[in-house]
Amino acid sequence: MDRIILHVDLDSFYASLEELRNKDVMGKPLVVCVYSGRSEDSGVVSTANYKARKLGIKSGMPIAFAKRIAKEKNVVFLPVDMEYYRTVSDRIMELLEGEAEVMEQVSVDEAYLDVTEKTRGRWVKAEEIAGNIKKKISDREGVTCSVGAGPNKLIAKMASKHRKPDGLTVVKEKDVKSFLENMPILGLHGIGPKTAKVLEELGVETAGELASFDLPMLAEKFGENTARLLRGRASGIDDSPVEPRERQQISRIGTLKEDTGDIEEIFNKIKELAEDLKGKIGKERVYFRTVSIIAVDTNLKTHLKSETIAETDDIEAALKVARKLLEGFPDENPETLLRRVGIRVSNLVYKKEQTTLKDF
DNA sequence: CGACGTGTAAC
DNA sequence: CCTTTTACACGTCG
Numbered sequence: 001m002d003r004i005i006l007h008v009d010l011d012s013f014y015a016s017l018e019e020l021r022n023k024d025v026m027g028k029p030l031v032v033c034v035y036s037g038r039s040e041d042s043g044v045v046s047t048a049n050y051k052a053r054k055l056g057i058k059s060g061m062p063i064a065f066a067k068r069i070a071k072e073k074n075v076v077f078l079p080v081d082m083e084y085y086r087t088v089s090d091r092i093m094e095l096l097e098g099e100a101e102v103m104e105q106v107s108v109d110e111a112y113l114d115v116t117e118k119t120r121g122r123w124v125k126a127e128e129i130a131g132n133i134k135k136k137i138s139d140r141e142g143v144t145c146s147v148g149a150g151p152n153k154l155i156a157k158m159a160s161k162h163r164k165p166d167g168l169t170v171v172k173e174k175d176v177k178s179f180l181e182n183m184p185i186l187g188l189h190g191i192g193p194k195t196a197k198v199l200e201e202l203g204v205e206t207a208g209e210l211a212s213f214d215l216p217m218l219a220e221k222f223g224e225n226t227a228r229l230l231r232g233r234a235s236g237i238d239d240s241p242v243e244p245r246e247r248q249q250i251s252r253i254g255t256l257k258e259d260t261g262d263i264e265e266i267f268n269k270i271k272e273l274a275e276d277l278k279g280k281i282g283k284e285r286v287y288f289r290t291v292s293i294i295a296v297d298t299n300l301k302t303h304l305k306s307e308t309i310a311e312t313d314d315i316e317a318a319l320k321v322a323r324k325l326l327e328g329f330p331d332e333n334p335e336t337l338l339r340r341v342g343i344r345v346s347n348l349v350y351k352k353e354q355t356t357l358k359d360f
Numbered sequence: 361c362g363a364c365g366t367g368t369a370a371c
Numbered sequence: 372c373c374t375t376t377t378a379c380a381c382g383t384c385g
Contacts (some may be wrong), residue, residue, distance in 0.1 A: 034374045044374050046371095059371085062372045080374095107371050107377085192369045226380070253375060290363085300373060304365060340374085347363095 001121035002173050005242060006113040006130055007148045007156035008096060011165035013109035014085055015049035016143045018078050029055055029075040033063050036255040041067060046080050050165065082108075092137055099133055104242045112153050114242035123149070123172050130168050151176065154238035157189050176236040181208040188233055195230070198222070210234035246350060247284060251294065252277045253342025259298050261337045263326060270322050270343050277343060278315040287311045289347035291321040295329060296340035303333065311349055318345055 010016070014032040019025055029052035035043040041064040048057040048066075052075060057066045067077070089108045097103045100113035119125035130147040137145055146167040148159025155176055159169040171179045180188075186196045188207055198221055204210050211234040218227035232238070252273040260266065270293065281288070292306035305325040309317065322343050330336070 036374065042372075042374095044372090046374080060374085064372060110371075190369065194368060223381070229380090247377080248379095249377065251376060255374075292364095296373095302366085306364060308363060342375090344376095 001116070002123070003114075003116045003151050004119050004121060004123065004126045005150055005153050005156040006100070006115055006126065006133075007150075007153065007160040008111050008113065008133060008145050009147070009160045009164065010089075010092065010109040010137075010143060010145045012047050012049050012053075013089070013143065014047040014080060015052075017085055017088055018081075019049065020142050021084075022076075022078075025076045025078075027051075029057070029070070029073065031057055031063075031066055031070070031075060031077050032080055033066075033077055034080055035063070038255055038257065042255075088141055088143075092141060095136060095140070096133065099129060100242075102242045102244070104244055106245075112156065112242045123170055127168070127170050130170075134166070134168065152236070152238040153240055153242065154189055154233060155179070155236050158183075158187070161187075161189075180211070180234065180236050181206065183207040185210055185234075190233055191230070195222075199230075207234040246348075247286075248348060249344055249346035250277060250280050250284065250286070250288075250348070251292075251342055251344035252280075253294055253296075253340055255340045256338060259337040259339050261330060261335075263330070266338060266341050267323060267326055269341050270326070271319065273341075273343050274315055274319050274322070277318075277345065281313060281315065281345065284348075285351040287313045287349040287351065288318070288345035289349070290345065291318045291325070292344040292346065293322050293325045293329075294340075294342035294344060295338050297333070297336045298339055300339070303329070303336075305329065306344075306346075308347060313351075318343065 015030050018030060018032060030049040031045055031052050032047045033043055034046050043063045045057060045059050045061045045063060045066050047059055056069050085108055093105050093111060096111050096113060100115050101117050102114040104112040115126055115129055126149045130149055134145060134147060144166040146160045146164035148156045149170040150156035150159050151173040155171050159171045162169040184206060185191050185199050185204060204213055211231060215227055254269060254273055256269055289311050290306055290308045292304055295303040307321050307325060309321060
């Protein structure tokens, strides 16, 4: 029996939600931004709706750059409102949970669904379920999504990307080969610009070419393990299960008002971030063992320092470690000024469900 | 093997 | 002009 996995991707989710609650921006190009607070327009574009994308505004682009493109064009710029997006997302994820045997939420706007048993491996059934999901999400929340169906997560993911917005793409087991054959390597999930560049230097341009490329030659560039992984991806092989995720780390990072090397100033920012982190740790009900500081310097290079301690859920303990790590930083990186800093806890241990006598 | 630091990728 | 959060692989060290 074929394994059948769905991947559901909410279309330019943040922008769609803003259009919904802001009737007057409907039909206009809209850009949702993460303002860093350093200057008027510092920060980046989080999500652009399709009208804005057509103008060339893309996520990840500096806001100032987007505004230059938008000049005189009646483009709406709004700040992100994660709380709101999270609330709507939670409702949608709950809905999706009911449509599958197992659901794996990947981010606010993405999830995998294992529907192998429900469909008894029949692709027509999968397409039907996918259609139902699209209709329900649109009816209840007023947003569209793109759904991909495939024999594994990798193919389902690429299928959902294949046609959007509001797409539905089914790639049956037997169609995987032709689906991938002429796909440019950058279109493969998990291959970014760095890897693509190296591959291009080897003369590899499509997934088809990568799938049959000489393994030793690949291993020379990427190491045995990654080489196998890359070739596997290119042939559409992926055995990873759809499973609910347990978070492995929780972090908060922020941008400093200005570049600085002053420990006190930096630590103040970290304290601020830790406050937010504390709430998250409580909500997730976790203990942590490792504390890290994240430091992004003037050249945007990221430095990480971490230390493992005895299991705790005390944010003060984390701050103590952070302080110590921070004090060590200037010696190891003299003359380095910081632009952004953050704090992270990892090595998480989930607290057990509170079981009281009442539960029996 | 666990801990730590770095690089890559995706959202 | 340059955000935020997470995951994973790999090399190195003790």
